[in-house]
Amino acid sequence: xxxxxxxxxxxxxxxxxxxxxxxxxxxxxxxxxxxxxxxxxxxxxxxxxxxxxxxxxxxxxxxxxxxxxxxxxxxxxxxxxxxxxxxxxxxxxxxxxxxxxxxxxxxxxxxxxxxxxxxxxxxxxxxxxxxxxxxxxxxxxxxxxxxxxxxxxxxxxxxxxxxxxxxxxxxxxxxxxxxxxxxxxxxxxxxxxxxxxxxxxxxxxxxxxxxxxxxxxxxxxxxxxxxxxxxxxxxxxxxxxxxxxxxxxxxxxxxxxxxxxxxxxxxxx
Numbered sequence: 001x002x003x004x005x006x007x008x009x010x011x012x013x014x015x016x017x018x019x020x021x022x023x024x025x026x027x028x029x030x031x032x033x034x035x036x037x038x039x040x041x042x043x044x045x046x047x048x049x050x051x052x053x054x055x056x057x058x059x060x061x062x063x064x065x066x067x068x069x070x071x072x073x074x075x076x077x078x079x080x081x082x083x084x085x086x087x088x089x090x091x092x093x094x095x096x097x098x099x100x101x102x103x104x105x106x107x108x109x110x111x112x113x114x115x116x117x118x119x120x121x122x123x124x125x126x127x128x129x130x131x132x133x134x135x136x137x138x139x140x141x142x143x144x145x146x147x148x149x150x151x152x153x154x155x156x157x158x159x160x161x162x163x164x165x166x167x168x169x170x171x172x173x174x175x176x177x178x179x180x181x182x183x184x185x186x187x188x189x190x191x192x193x194x195x196x197x198x199x200x201x202x203x204x205x206x207x208x209x210x211x212x213x214x215x216x217x218x219x220x221x222x223x224x225x226x227x228x229x230x231x232x233x234x235x236x237x238x239x240x241x242x243x244x245x246x247x248x249x250x251x252x253x254x255x256x257x258x259x260x261x262x263x264x265x266x267x268x269x
Contacts, residue, residue, distance in 0.1 A: 044146045046073070046182030046201045056203055056229045069189035071199035075231030075267060080259045082228065083267055084109040085200065086238040087178065089142055091121045092211065094244035099124075099131060101247040105255070108132045108263040110200075111238065112178040115140035115161055122168045129169060134263060136176035137161050137197065146183040154191045176200055176264055178235075198268055202235035204228060214242045221246070225253060233267075 048057040056074050059066075066072060075081065086098065088111055102109055111128055113135055118125055128135060139145065140160040148154050158177070165173040177197040179188065184199075192199050206223040208215060220242050228234075236243050251261075 044183060044185050046179070046184065048203065050227055053226045054229055056231060057227075059201070059203070066189070066199075066201075069186075069193045069199065070197070070268075071189050071192075071201070072233070072267065073201035074203035074229075074233055077231040080230050080257070081232075081262050082254060082259050083231075083233045083262055083264055084236070085136075085178070085202065085233060085264070086111045086236050087138060088113050088117050088238045089138070090114075090116055090239065091124065092239050094241055095121075095124055095238045097244040098238050098247055099127060099133075101251060102133070103131055104248060105251045105261070107251060107261040108134070110134040110136050110176060110264045112136040112138035112176070113161075113165075114138045114142045114180075115164055118161070118164045118168050125165075125168055129171070134174050134176065134265065135165060135169075136174060136178060136200070136264075138178050139180055140164070142180045144181065144183045145179050145188050146185045149187065151191055151194075154188065155195065158192070158195055158197070174265075198264075200233060200264060202233045204232045205235040208240040208243055209237045211239060211241075214240060217242065217246050221250070221253070224250060225257075228254060228257070228259065233264075 045060075047060040049060075050057045056076075059073050061073075063072070063074065063076060075083070084102075084107060086109060088095070111133055113125065125135060137158055138161075139157040141157060143157065145154070145157070148157070162173045165171075175195070175197045177192050177199050178201070179199065182201060189199060204224070204227055206215065206220065208220070224234075236247075238244075
């Protein structure tokens with residue numbers, strides 16, 4: 001090939017490269033994909049992928065793996081049962097309405113509390129217990145537990161909350177633990193298990209924790225009614241104004257779908 005021919009071909013190489021890249025990207029963009037819903041997480045965060053409405057999601061750790069540490073996120077059952085849980089980092093006036101709805105439907109829930117909640121709302125904590133609910137350990141300070149590498153530091157977060165709970169209520173704390181924000185690692189699971197705790201993640205939650213950007217009633221129902229599934233461990237935040245307003249109707253709708261409610265104590269038996 002002479003010099004002039006090579007020069008002509010070389011001139012078109014950048015154009016051919018651009019055409020190839022554009023074609024590849026267009027092909028990828030229009031490639032059929034399986035519809036999924038996921039909570040975006042980084043490694044070490046609890047995450048879910050919803051494959052089909054009405055079916056349990058896939059967690060980023062299997063049930064068999066979690067069970068080696070007495071950890072769970074869903075009950076593998078065909079029975080239409082729901083395990084209702086609430087995370088409470090602070091109190092902003094919505095818990096009384098939530099407790100009222102739970103009492104009306106005779107539902108026993110688990111409230112995962114932090115140190116601040118126990119210090120500032122002892123009477124609400126006592127009401128939870130008196131009305132048949134369980135209080136679980138959400139750590140004293142609500143840190144990123146996946147960054148805690150020593151047994152001593154991990155125990156401090158857990159045992160300080162236990163001690164405060166016993167001081168407030170006069171009772172021993174039930175050994176149920178939920179990692180703040182779902183952040184964990186295998187060492188955390190081992191440490192919690194060594195302290196006698198069951199770790200509970202969740203198989204259904206939605207974005208309800210932004211106090212100044214609450215979901216609408218319809219947005220809440222769109223998630224909580226379509227994604228409910230047999231054996232679901234449901235996580236709601238008691239700080240949510242939307243949850244307080246819809247809980248009575250939500251429980252009614254779940255009941256109309258054939259669901260009943262059990263406690264986490266029933267789960268581990």
